[in-house]
Amino acid sequence: MTTKGGNMQHLQVYPKVAVAITSKHFNPLNLGRIMFSDKNRKIYGIALKCKVEKGVLTKLSEIADKIGAITRFIQVSMTEVSEPSVKAIAFLDLSDSNTAPEEALEIVRKHEFILEAQLIKPRANCLIFDDYFFPLVVADERAVIFRKKVYGALFAGVREKFGSAGEAMLYYQGFNVGYALCASHMSMNCAEDTECLIETAKAFSRTLGWAIIDHYKIDLKRGKGKLRVYQNFECEIGKGSKKAYSHFYRGVIAGWFHKFFGKPVDVKETKCIAKGDAYCEFLIRTI
Structure with a gap:
């Protein structure tokens, strides 16, 4: 159920049936020049x-x-x-x-x-x-493209060198990025329109090659949310892991929703492509 603009109390775009990876979620565009x-x-x-x-x-x-x-x-x-x-x-x-x-x-x-x-x-x-x-x-704004070999080496290097401390570092780097991104999205005439704000975040995540946020559920009244994410660039490099792999991208989500809700949030990755799931799923709640 939705209402208009800033009065929206519950926003849901989240079908019950899981969808397998299809061309909808993998249709590459070569920008190399x-x-x-x-x-x-x-x-x-x-x-x-x-x-x-x-x-x-x-x-x-x-x-x-x-x-x-x-x-x-x-x-x-x-x-x-x-x-x-x-x-x-x-x-x-x-x-x-x-x-x-x-x-x-x-x-x-x-x-x-x-x-x-x-x-x-x-x-x-x-x-x-x-x-x-x-x-x-x-x-x-100036943009820089990192190929998989580059960002894979960056993330793997931090994890291998610093272990769990490196994972925490990735999370907090992601948090700062997410907070800044939400502030930027709010400046694009979207601050008072919840659906527009989330669709803007989805658009940038997809067009910049980070991930496809395919379905989402946001409950403003209870301060909760759920995201279903395909082709997560961070988790893709961790395939074969026995546990959820996202720290940087999870941090981005945490920072973004901290700014969105105006209070701290906890973000858990309950499904992850790195450990064999069809998509990554993130549960968000204010704390």
């Missing part, structure tokens, strides 16, 4: 700044066809609705094209909707990557 290729292929990058108007993607596709290129990758930067321009990067395969890369660049630049265009050349004849746009930004 790095491509390795055979030395015999001619793959070049092009960094663009375009006007925001109808038909831009169609026009870009038509340009690629005109120069005989195959688009191997394209990524468009997020922009505010009111912004008049947008940034993009594409990797074009010119292996079967009669158009030289520099000539292709000039053809692109001649179009009125193209504000800027820069050619990105391959390195060592086998590697193309975005050496134009930097830094990465999410919601107007």
Whole structure:
């Protein structure tokens, strides 16, 4: 049962039947902006700044066809609705094209909707990557991507070096992160709308690759909550564990809900993919 805005007393999106891992919970998107290729292929990058108007993607596709290129990758930067321009990067395969890369660049630049265009050349004849746009930004803040080998080594190193003290360290680091995240989410015009606030947290957790918060149950009156989480990035690296593995992410949840409820909370991980469960489940209660 729900009511509107800040008067919401009970919010539940939590089906009774457990759901197995499906494409709903695992459908990868490659954001690398790095491509390795055979030395015999001619793959070049092009960094663009375009006007925001109808038909831009169609026009870009038509340009690629005109120069005989195959688009191997394209990524468009997020922009505010009111912004008049947008940034993009594409990797074009010119292996079967009669158009030289520099000539292709000039053809692109001649179009009125193209504000800027820069050619990105391959390195060592086998590697193309975005050496134009930097830094990465999410919601107007700089972002850094850690691959699994990196964050896995970070978490494993802390646990191996410091044992249970390292796990506590991960928890409290996560707590500070979660508290700051909730404060940030509240600043996004969501502070008075419980459902909007939680959906914002879900959105960032998923789009930043942390985990999929698939179902949740929040009881404001009793100060309790339950989260069902799929593909938890921390617990994924601990598969084979005999106990619940989450400390950093559990700390994030604790910090977030401490700020949300306005009082300390206890968070227990009752199910965990590291020990063979289909998903991670977290129980939250104020203390």
